[in-house]
Amino acid sequence: MVDRRGEIHHVIVGDQKEIVIPDLSEFGFGMKRTRSIRCIHTHLKDEALTQDDLTDLALLRLDMIAAVGVANDGLPGHIYVARLIPPNEEGKAYKVLDKVLFHQQNLDLEDLLNDIDKELSLSRERIDVEKGDRAVIVSASLKSKSDQEDSIEELRELARTAGVAVLDAVIQRPKVLHPRYLMGEGKIKELIIKSLQGGANLIIFDQDLSPTQVKSIGEMTDMRVIDRTQLILDIFARRAHSRDGKVQVELAQLKYLLPRLVGTGKALSKLAGGIGGRGPGEMKLEIDRRRIRDRIVHLERELEHLGSARRQRKERRVQSGIPIVSIVGYTNAGKSSLLNSLTKSSVKTEDLLFATLDTSSRRLRFPREREIIITDTVGFIKELPEDLLGAFRATLDELKDAHLLLHVVDISNPRFEQQMESVDKIMRDLGIDNIEQLIVFNKMDKCDEELVKILCQRYNAVAVSAIYPETLLPLLTAMEERLF
Ligand SMILES: Nc1nc2c(ncn2[C@@H]2O[C@H](COP(=O)(O)OP(=O)(O)OP(=O)(O)O)[C@@H](O)[C@H]2O)c(=O)[nH]1
Ligand SMILES: [Mg+2]
Missing domain, CATH: 3.40.50.300 (P-loop containing nucleotide triphosphate hydrolases)
Incomplete structure (x- = not known):
């Protein structure tokens, strides 16, 4: 994995079938739709880029992916290169360049990277990039299309209320709901790729995601993925003004978060972020289940306490x-x-x-x-x-x-x-x-x-x-x- 200055960031040793690309979340997107890092790897039988290579390119938002083929004599054969491209009519995320013999390749890397920067820069588009989150909203359900359309319209309103710009709305009607991704694995990858290419930094599901789904989708991308409930909780968190309201909302957020605290904490950081990392999200990773439970107990006590004032008010009113x-x-x-x-x-x-x-x-x-x-x-x-x-x-x-x-x-x-x-x-x-x-x-x-x-x-x-x-x-x- 090589960065823009030509510095090598990771050396990955795989087997003849695959390499495992490490977590790249340290390479942020900034104002671009690429992480500004490229992957150069070997193909032992001098074969072209595979679908997996190309999916990785699009899913991980690399500048480009290159495979150096190994010829029969063990020396470099061809070099195969694909690069990201901006959103387009055909909905393609990348372009595969013509293969050339390794020693004849005369790619002007600097030119190419400049082009990529220019084409993939977000400011080219009318998206108000400075202003909060940019989301793709999604409904995947067995319900009828018109029910889903109604529901997603409301989700759009909720997003607007939360200060999120909605770039695109996607409706899916899978035959069965996937236990891990809600929709099929191919479809979810497509969705993530399309969202990233469009410049989104957030996907919002109209359906509530199970803890397993949060984890599985979280493993696929470091993009933030939230559901309708979280969006509503987030809106409540920004709107609660009274002590009563704040305590109640934080309590609700923590209770929703608790069963979704799974795995390495990578998923947690995304989940807990909510929109703009409000509420419990600010405490992020360092909070384990135990501390959340303690906090819940504490808040419940506070609520109880606040309740006595409420009861007095109420009594006066009833009397x-x-x-x-x-x-x-x-x-x-x-x-x-x-x-x-x-x-x-x-x-x-x-x-x-x-x-x-x-x-x-x-x-x-x-x-x-x-x-x-x-x-x-x-x-x-x-x-x-x-x-x-x-x-x-x-x-x-x-x-x-x-x-x-x-x-x-x-x-x-x-x-x-x-x-x-x-x-x-x-x-x-x-x-x-x-x-x-x-x-x-x-x-x-x-x-x-x-x-x-x-x-x-x-x-x-x-x-x-x-x-x-x-x-x-x-x-x-x-x-x-x-x-x-
Ligand atoms: N045209 C029209 N607009 C109205 C009428 N009543 C309320 N609105 C508008 O509808 C919007 C929502 O009104 P609110 O009174 O805040 O609604 P609410 O039920 O208190 O909403 P929440 O507190 O958010 O649940 C505002 O923009 C109002 O100006 C009405 O009779 N006619
Ligand atoms: Mg009101």
Whole structure:
């Protein structure tokens, strides 16, 4: 293995069939799509580069791979060279140069390397390279194509929320799910090669990866590979502001990480990195299972402690006898906007997922001196990570005290029915499905009026536009009827 200065970094001794290339993660990519290192090896029967050679070239992102053939007399025969090329129509990752007799080869190495640098430099493209991660998002599942498309659209939103640029979205429908790679081995290699060639530094799976899959894929590339749950955990980690929220998220991250701590720690460093190495990722390798367990115990204790303050608050609220209305719903449905409009307050709202992590309560006064407490909560999402739900259970437990739940639905979202189902399921899991519920169809300004009417009848719902307070009267009336 030779670097750009001609320095030899590794001398590898193999057998007549193969060489084992060592970990090259010390050679980073920088602004390029190559590690700036090349592999020169021998082919004992003067044979051309094999498919394995070429896959290694593309998978490891070497500048080039060369094989010096050994002729019958034991002296050098031909030299075979292949080099990386930039993304192209045919989807080829490399180009094989013409073979030449070893002693006649007159390759201008400096020129060639300059070309490689120029062609593979990321700044050539419009990718905003300075700005965070660049990901390829992937769905590999037995579900129907349209289900996968819906799901990957949501994953794209999640990525955007996490500040990740999505370069490409890939949907796979394998016949069976591979226990080690989710998709077939050939397909996963293809995916990694394509992602690297596109300039990605991250692959995000829409499906949760098992500990084995994390390990196996991690052994194949030092590219970061994460799944949907990790992405969500990462978003939560950057958005948690209160002590309560931070503790809960870190707890969820550690619990997800623990069973995935496998092998040499190489996989760990990638896994724990998450996006931008937040949360437990910062502690990286040196943490073994034991220390993570200790940390979990510590955090659970802290949470317990924080819980007593929460319980006091809750008791005060319950004792006051004032009716409690809690707003629940899918993330980005407009829950915080509704709270703001109803109570003229200013909880942060954003067109990103999971803008709200901490609950906030406000008072709302009806005519005739009637008063209620209204609470905004964290948004739900389909397949909300188990550990996250567990971690937020304490916060979400407050929902049990509600006299009425406002289930806010973004009626302008084409997937609103699936979203309602996901929310219903989570409400069942939390044991709050027995509380009276009022369905609020939000963002009606973005929909056809007639259609909204029909849907309201079908679901016995009230339609509003949370950002236009003048639309809220029917909702207020319905709430008053239900509560008093
Ligand atoms: N057009 C339109 N946009 C709305 C309406 N209500 C909310 N939005 C927008 O939808 C986005 C999400 O609103 P939020 O109130 O933050 O939603 P949320 O349910 O609290 O979201 P999370 O806290 O992230 O789960 C924001 O960009 C709002 O401005 C509405 O009635 N009409
Ligand atoms: Mg919110």
